[in-house]
Amino acid sequence: MTSAPRVLIGHGTENDFVVLPDPDGTVWPERRLDAALVRRLCDRRAGLGGDGVLRVVRSVHVPDAPAVLGEDLQACEWFMDHRNADGSTAEMCGNGIRLFLHVLVTEGLLDRGACEAGVLVGTRGGPRRVGATPDGAYWVDMGPARPFGKGEAHVGDRTFAGLAVSMGNPHLACLTEADLASLDLTRAPEFDPELFPDGVNVELINVLEAGRHIRLRVSERGVGETRSCGTGACAAAYAALVDDGRTEGTVVVDVPGGRLSVRVAPGTTVLAGPAVLVSAGVLCAEWLGPQR
Structure with missing residues (x-):
């Protein structure tokens, strides 16, 4: 690289990310931002540390954007190129996309006032409308919660029945009376691979x-337990409403990293909560190495 690339660190309810500003797709093209580098960036001892990486880039510079956005490609100027901590690509993240919009605003790429009505952002889960609230928080239309069966999660020697819910990515939402603090999530829960062939986030x-x-509490595929999960909060809220005999309503969701609000309505799920930038800096050539 000819100059030290800028990096930001931020979080949404302590679901934290390494953010790479790359509006024109020239700093972190696909061949450079490979899985190995993502893992190094997210390493909490030898890298910057994070649950994932968000590349802030215009949709026209993302090779797979036309396939995932279809006719909405032109309406989505910006694309949230989201990678899990293990280097794999991710479809959608409710905490990440709020932080993504916060970065667009703080970087001067979008006007906050103009964002209150919402702007379309491309993701690998499809386009998502994200907006700013007057109190400094952000909301995102996550699209409909789509149930697609029932399954079980196995945590240690315990089994938890759950509802399979798609929020653009797969979830298994398990309601339980167990003491959540007593559960060991240092290892990912086991699940039915036939129901979840691409893995699953377990709530x-x-x-x-x-x-x-x-x-x-949530265990995210490709990451492990995180302090918060936006899509997981939506899936959990939907499962709680279904358990109460409803498919609409607003649910307050407490996660280890803070509090979120989820409104489930016909055809949509709206997640609201904070987004915070923690630091800004550059990656040193010593750490990047000559290959970068």
């Missing part, structure tokens, strides 16, 4: 007030 959920307030 373990306590209902605090039926259909209105829940708390959860």
